[in-house]
């Protein structure tokens with residue numbers, strides 16, 4: 001007995017000694033990893049739980065909504081196992097966005113939410129929704145989760161929103177918003193910023209202030225799916241660099257006037273106001289996983305790095321040549337730009353315009369602005 005205790009004490013002392021010797025090395029590795037990931041301490045993951053939708057929006061970037069080949073819950077669980085290992089390896093906290101299609105119509109919506117919450121109790125989940133299905137009863141179910149909501153709003157009133165999203169969708173979205181607010185859940189608006197909607201920016205902020213949402217945000221129009229058809233028929237298009245700069249100025253001015261906040265960590269905001277811009281190191285913003293389990297570089301392009309179930313999440317995320325090129329700043333124009341760390345350029349827009357994620361943001365007005373101004377004045 002005495003011998004056993006002595007051996008145990010010796011073993012404990014050895015483990016303690018070895019741990020203290022290894023501690024600086026472990027700290028060094030952690031520091032390097034955190035440096036690699038920048039100030040961002042989350043690995044935000046967008047789960048496109050379905051590509052089916054109950055609306056058919058005029059500018060939707062999805063080519064179809066048939067949801068064929070979608071993952072089942074077992075497939076998502078296997079991906080979450082891999083995500084758990086990756087976040088542990090990179091010392092990052094989990095955070096999720098549930099998206100679609102329209103996520104609330106998926107039979108996997110609640111089981112997946114439950115799965116996330118049981119694996120990571122209290123984890124933050126943002127639900128990106130058209131809000132047309134948020135009845136009082138539906139919203140009451142969210143009380144168990146740490147969820148917030150981004151509501152797609154594509155026109156500041158019934159006429160303009162329904163023109164893009166279909167008859168009745170504006171009233172349904174506002175009814176959904178009211179139910180969320182009654183349940184004291186946080187909701188923001190998200191509008192697509194295109195040539196057509198750029199004339200409505202002030203009105204968007206007015207409706208946001210009137211309905212007391214916490215933020216009015218914008219995402220740039222992408223010429224993919226229905227969006228490409230709109231551009232081909234000249235019904236709508238992405239903004240030119242000069243128009244984009246004016247639109248961002250109007251967004252910031254409207255936010256100041258109305259007191260409604262707006263997200264300013266996207267590409268190009270830093271050029272309008274040097275105090276704004278990205279917080280984390282670019283090329284490492286997060287994961288986008290589509291309804292078939294494919295890992296994507298960006299949410300709104302249809303390019304896939306590979307299928308996670310076949311090729312592995314860590315392998316694709318850390319070793320795919322495109323991800324490596326992004327991390328190494330091998331981006332034409334943007335990579336050598338002094339504003340890169342705060343801007344980075346929009347990779348969605350780069351791909352939609354050129355078929356490559358590694359080109360300069362086509363909306364950037366640096367260098368091109370004088371020429372544009374001259375053309376537009378003459």
Ligand code: SF4
Nearest residue numbers: 334337343344345364
């Ligand atoms: S060149 Fe790229 S990184 Fe530089 S400001 Fe323009 S879009 Fe941003």
